[in-house]
Amino acid sequence: MSEYKLKRDPQEAEKIKAAIVEILEENSKRSQFEIKEELFNKLGFEVSQPSVHRYLxxxxxxxxxxxxxxxxxxxxxxxxxxxxxSVLLKDFVVERIAPVQLVVLKLEPGYAGLINLHLTEGYSDTVAGSVVMGDGLLVAVKDNEDGETLLEKLGFIVE
Known part of the structure; x- marks a missing residue:
């Protein structure tokens, strides 16, 4: 009876990731299958194609x-x-309140989490943190930015 390994040793996983990077430095256009084969044939790592996909x-x-x-x-x-x-904000923002360094967006119900994801990932250089509030979003901006600058980046006209 063979033993099934559920989780790879973290050190081995790091070696595999480093090997994948090296393989791609030689030829970045390789397919996942080619990467899998090279990991096994040249380096002895037995990795499935879905695992190669997860690593990549x-x-x-x-x-x-x-x-x-x-x-x-x-x-x-x-x-x-x-x-x-940009599309979500145009379609679902009902009202905005913007004191300096704090932006509050009142939204259509059900869209705060989705807009929060794209805002925090797309503007991680500007957004210090955010709180989803049912039908609204509270966004704190970093020290070197203010609320008006963020709103301008998002396409709102600041008066």
Missing amino acids: TGELSMVKDKEKGWIKAEKEKKEQHRETL
């Missing part, structure tokens, strides 16, 4: 670009969050 997209935060191959996803993710947030 989850732990290494990578996305596959059609032209460049596997690349870090940070900039692309932020841009996606910002685009989605």
Whole structure:
């Protein structure tokens, strides 16, 4: 009877991630299957294709670009969050209240969590923290930013 390993040793997982990065430095356009095969054939790591996918997209935060191959996803993710947030804010914000360094958005019921996700991920350089309040969102901005600047970034006209 074979023993099924539920969780990989953290040190081995780090070695696998480092090996994946090295493999992609040689050729960033490799498929997940090719990465899986190279991990086993050259380095002796037995990893399933779904595990390779989790390492790439989850732990290494990578996305596959059609032209460049596997690349870090940070900039692309932020841009996606910002685009989605822009649409959500136009459609669902009912009222906004903006004292300096604190922004309160009154929203259509049920959208505070979704808007909060895109706001905090898309503007992590500006947002210090946020609180979802049923049909509203309380956003604290970092010291070097004020509420009006954040609202301008989000496309609101500040008077």
